[in-house]
Amino acid sequence: MSDDSRNIEQPDMQESRPKTPSRMAEGMAMHRLAETMLPEDVRIFSDPYAVHFINPEILKFAAEHPRKAEQKVREMKNLFPGLGNSIRARVKYFDLVLNECISHDFAQLIILGAGYDTRPYRTPEIDHNFKVFEVDHPETQSVKKEIIRRIFGTLPDNVTYIPLNLETGDLDVALSSSCFSELKKTLVIMEGLIMYLSSDSIHRIFQYFSKECPVGSKILFDYYPESVVSGEKNEYAKNIVKFTQLNGEPLKFGIPDHAERNFMSQWNFADIRIIRSEEYKNLLFTGKNADRSVCDFLSFMEVTI
Known part of the structure; x- marks a missing residue:
């Protein structure tokens, strides 16, 4: 690792700056920590670094007031089963x-x-020869880099940090200014992302990768249907919409209901695989986890370029 890890500055990094780093990012870290704390024969993954990305005051509250913390968890589960x-x-x-x-x-x-x-940082198969490009809003990325330095003492050599507002910045310029190679097979991960971007931004992103990544590359993401993002589907959907609004990161984009393949076909991807809730539940929640319910609204998609 080296403190000289690439950090590509972009001219738009001051635009649309949130007042604080992403609260949703912290919420996702809390989910990873909670899963990690489950017994080894129950948890489906382990993330030893998730705890570092959670406000110490939250951890302190949970330690000092376990019943109140458990009550808050139950309230969230009841609101979003x-x-x-x-x-x-x-x-x-x-x-x-x-x-x-x-x-x-x-x-x-x-x-x-x-x-x-x-x-x-937690995937053993990723070594110094495997290049990683983290693209995120500068406010959140700045905080993350500080935490990574505290954990490891420095930033990893093989990770390039690109501060970019995906709504207003130019992804093409950002990646071309880095050591990203358009000749090497690439996996693009958009986890918990596209539902928070505008339709125009989504189209630009898919258009860019469909043209610039070599054949065989993949894009992996999750999504809500349009009826959930609009809040029209049912009360559960309205709760999701309201929650994201209150957290300052409202839902903006959903793929048209029951028309995913038609929507994605405009970029001429070689293969489109949809993983719905029933499939990933049956794949990942077996044995002692068989009774863990999932959300029918959240699906995954894996497309091959």
Whole structure:
């Protein structure tokens, strides 16, 4: 690791600056910590670094007031039944795809809206020869880099940090200014991202990768249907919409209901695989986990360029 890890500054990094780093990113770290704390024969993954991305005051409150903390967890589960398990299934499924790609000669990983994703640091298969590009809003990325330095003493040599507002910045310029190679097979991960971007931004992103990544590369992401993002589907959907609004990161984009393949066909991808809630539940929650419910609204998609 080296403190000289690439950090590509972008001219738009001051635009649309949130007042604080992403609260959703911290929330996802809390899910990863909670899963990690489960017994070894129950948890579906382990993230030893998640705890570092959570406000110490939250951890202190949970330690000093366990009953109140448990009550808050129950309230969230009642408000969003199964969603926490879907979020954790997403982590595990994306991990599995990443490892499969590495074993099939992929050489690069791009994490868009990286937040507090720890894959570059907790995946043993990622070595110094495997290039990682973390793209995220500068406010959140700045905090993350400080935490990574505290954990490891320095930043990893193989990770390039690209501060970019995906709504206003130019992804093409950002990646071309880095050591990203358009000749090497690449996995693009967009975990918990596209639902927070505008339709125009989504189209620019898919258009860019469909043209610039070599054949065989993959894009992996999760999504809500349009009816959930609009809040029209049911009360559960309205709760999700309201929650994201209150956290300052409202939902903006959903793929048209029951029309995913038609929507994605405009970029002429070689293959489109949809992983719905029933499939990832049956794959990941077996044995002692068989009774863990998931959210029917959250699906994953894996497309091959």
